[in-house]
Amino acid sequence: MKESLMEIPCKNNHYFQNWSQTYSCKPELYFEPRCTDDLRVILLEAKQLKKKVKVVGGGLSPSDIACTNHFMISMKLFNKILEIDKTNCVITVESGVTIYQLNNHVLPSNGLALSNMGSVSGQCVGGIIGTGTHGTGGNFGSFASCVLEVTFMISDGSIIKCSKEKNGELFQAVCCHLGLLGIILVVKIQCEPAFKLHLKQASGLLEDNLVDLKSLISQSQHFRFFWFPHTGSSESVRRSDRVFTFDCLFKQYVTEWAIPQQNTVTVLRKMREWIIANSHVKVHFPVEVRFVKQDGIMLAPSGDEDVTYIGIISFRPYGKIVPHDEWWNFFENLATEYGGKPHWAKAHKVKADDFRRMYPKFDRFMEIRRQLDPTCMFWNDYWRRVMGKDGFHMVAPEKQRL
Numbered sequence: 001m002k003e004s005l006m007e008i009p010c011k012n013n014h015y016f017q018n019w020s021q022t023y024s025c026k027p028e029l030y031f032e033p034r035c036t037d038d039l040r041v042i043l044l045e046a047k048q049l050k051k052k053v054k055v056v057g058g059g060l061s062p063s064d065i066a067c068t069n070h071f072m073i074s075m076k077l078f079n080k081i082l083e084i085d086k087t088n089c090v091i092t093v094e095s096g097v098t099i100y101q102l103n104n105h106v107l108p109s110n111g112l113a114l115s116n117m118g119s120v121s122g123q124c125v126g127g128i129i130g131t132g133t134h135g136t137g138g139n140f141g142s143f144a145s146c147v148l149e150v151t152f153m154i155s156d157g158s159i160i161k162c163s164k165e166k167n168g169e170l171f172q173a174v175c176c177h178l179g180l181l182g183i184i185l186v187v188k189i190q191c192e193p194a195f196k197l198h199l200k201q202a203s204g205l206l207e208d209n210l211v212d213l214k215s216l217i218s219q220s221q222h223f224r225f226f227w228f229p230h231t232g233s234s235e236s237v238r239r240s241d242r243v244f245t246f247d248c249l250f251k252q253y254v255t256e257w258a259i260p261q262q263n264t265v266t267v268l269r270k271m272r273e274w275i276i277a278n279s280h281v282k283v284h285f286p287v288e289v290r291f292v293k294q295d296g297i298m299l300a301p302s303g304d305e306d307v308t309y310i311g312i313i314s315f316r317p318y319g320k321i322v323p324h325d326e327w328w329n330f331f332e333n334l335a336t337e338y339g340g341k342p343h344w345a346k347a348h349k350v351k352a353d354d355f356r357r358m359y360p361k362f363d364r365f366m367e368i369r370r371q372l373d374p375t376c377m378f379w380n381d382y383w384r385r386v387m388g389k390d391g392f393h394m395v396a397p398e399k400q401r402l
Contacts, residue, residue, distance in 0.1 A: 005029070005045050008038050016056060016072060019122070021251050021319055022347075023064035027054075027072035034077050039183060040157035046071050046377060047155065054380050055183050057127030058098060060120060061345035062254040065131070065179065068380045073183065075126055082186065084110050089191045090148065095126030095184040103241040112191045116140045116222065117244045119288070126184035131345035132176045132300040134292045134309060135244055136224040138217040141295025142302050144175035149188035152181065155373040159185065169298075173368050176300040178344055180369045180378050197222070197243040202233040206272060210265045217291050226286035227268070251319060252284075255328055256311035256343040257335035258301030261291065264308040267338050271310075274330055281327050284314045298361050301341040309343065310335070352387045 014030030017023070028051070033039045046053045054068040055075060066072075075096035083092040089112055093102070099114070100121040107113055116135040123133065129144040149163040152174060160182070162171040174181055206227055209216060217223050222244070259267050268289070275283055288311040292302040301307055312331055314324035332349065335342075341358045342348035356362045 005041065008033065008041060014072065016059065016067065018062060018064075018066070019058070019060045019251070020062040020253065021316070022062055022253060023067055025064070025067035025069055025072075027068055028070055030072045030074070032074050032077050036153065036159065036185065039073070039153055039185075042071065042073060043153070043155055043157050043183075043377070047375060050375075051377075052379055053155075053377050055126070055179060057096070057124035057130075058122040060122050061127075061131065062252070063345055063347055064380075064382045065345055066380075067382065070380075075124060075183070078126075078185065081106055084112075086110055086112070089193060090188060091191055092149075092186060092188045093125055094186055096124050098122060098124050099128065099241075103245075107191065107241075108194060108239070111194050113194045113240045114189070114244075115146055115192050117143060117241065119245055121241065121245045125187045125189070129175055129184070129187065130177050130179055132297070132302070132343065133345070134290065134302065135222065136290030136292065136309075137220075137222040138291050138306070139221070139293055141293045142176075142297060142300050144297055144300065145293075145295040146190045147175055147187055148190050149186075150174050150184060151186040152177075152184045154182040155375065155377040163188075169364075170368065172296060172298045173365050175297045176303075176344070178299065180383070181372050182378070195240050196237055197240050198237050199243045206268065210268060213265060224288065224290040226288055251316040253314040253316065253322075253324060254311060254346050255331065255348060256288075256309055256346045257332070257340040257348075258292070258307035258309050258343065259335060259338055259340045261306040261308050263338040263340075264289075264310075267310065267334060267340075270334055271331065274334075278326070278330075283327055284312075284322075284324075287312050299344075299359055299365050301343065304360065307341075311343075311346070350386065355387075 008031060011030040012028065014027055016025050016027065031042055033042065043053060052068055052070040053073060054066050055073045056066040057075065078094040078096035080094045081091065081097065082094065099117060102114065103121055116137055118133050118135050129147055132142050134142040149161065150171065151159060151161045153159050162174060164171055209225055290309045292307050292309060294304060294306050295302050297303045314322050316322060342350050
């Protein structure tokens with residue numbers, strides 16, 4: 001076993017920037033560990049030196065949730081496929097494996113496919129379960145609802161394995177871990193036999209969708225719509241992962257909120273009314289609307305109820321800043337008024353007390369976090385801004401005495 005950082009390759013001049021080019025950082029040290037021994041040494045040295053540690057995946061989150069000026073760890077070399085169980089349609093992979101890698105180099109050749117996924121495929125498996133990443137479909141939860149087992153390393157270097165059957169409460173927490181509970185090592189995923197999807201696209205009026213929304217959700221396995229004008233209709237049959245994903249094309253600011261599904265029609269109508277009444281605001285489109293089933297994951301926005309994710313963007317032509325505060329402030333206030341919760345990886349201004357109201361198990365998650373990481377090693381500026389400088393005041397007063 002290695003005994004010091006001197007034995008682990010690292011960089012002291014690494015520059016990290018997320019895909020949207022909206023956030024960046026220069027970590028003091030950047031690591032690409034190759035084994036659990038490497039990780040354990042990094043964590044133990046970080047503890048001794050009182051350094052913070054953040055793990056970065058594909059860098060696709062349009063926020064600074066992965067940024068740090070202390071130690072940054074990339075899991076890109078933890079990219080092995082450990083087991084493929086064709087009989088039960090189960091794969092076991094290291095956390096640095098990307099969805100793209102699975103879709104293009106692993107699953108099709110083994111007659112398998114992911115049941116559902118988000119709109120892009122560059123995320124690594126450890127990251128995709130970290131922030132409640134989701135696809136769409138009235139009978140599908142977030143991506144992590146397909147996870148069967150997770151193995152991860154906590155701040156003291158210990159390794160924990162959990163599933164629904166073993167350490168069930170911890171499993172429900174780690175399936176939306178937010179980068180706060182430890183470093184994901186291995187994930188076991190329930191897949192299904194490879195399939196094709198019939199993609200049917202049509203243009204229409206927003207109001208037509210809203211009037212018939214419940215029927216549209218139930219009639220398709222993976223219904224979603226984009227709200228924007230002047231589109232044509234198209235129809236095709238393609239391999240499943242190529243229907244789920246699409247090219248985002250341009251760098252962009254992104255915010256996305258999960259709305260209780262029964263409030264979808266009201267919220268979208270009010271958004272339309274605001275745009276009409278505020279013609280001086282140049283609203284970029286499309287607005288992406290997707291549907292996710294309740295999945296019971298502790299801090300997933302879909303944990304306690306069926307939700308509709310409404311995502312709005314503002315493009316960044318040539319990397320320039322485009323004014324969007326007025327539109328976004330209205331949307332965030334509207335989403336809050338109707339019981340919405342922000343996507344953890346997207347831009348938002350929500351603070352700890354608001355999250356406590358949004359999530360019945362918020363305090364329990366933070367208690368688990370405190371037990372696994374008592375020195376707040378996995379904290380960073382993002383969490384200090386959102387939750388507080390050290391993470392301890394987030395636990396309700398009666399919990400702090402435990």
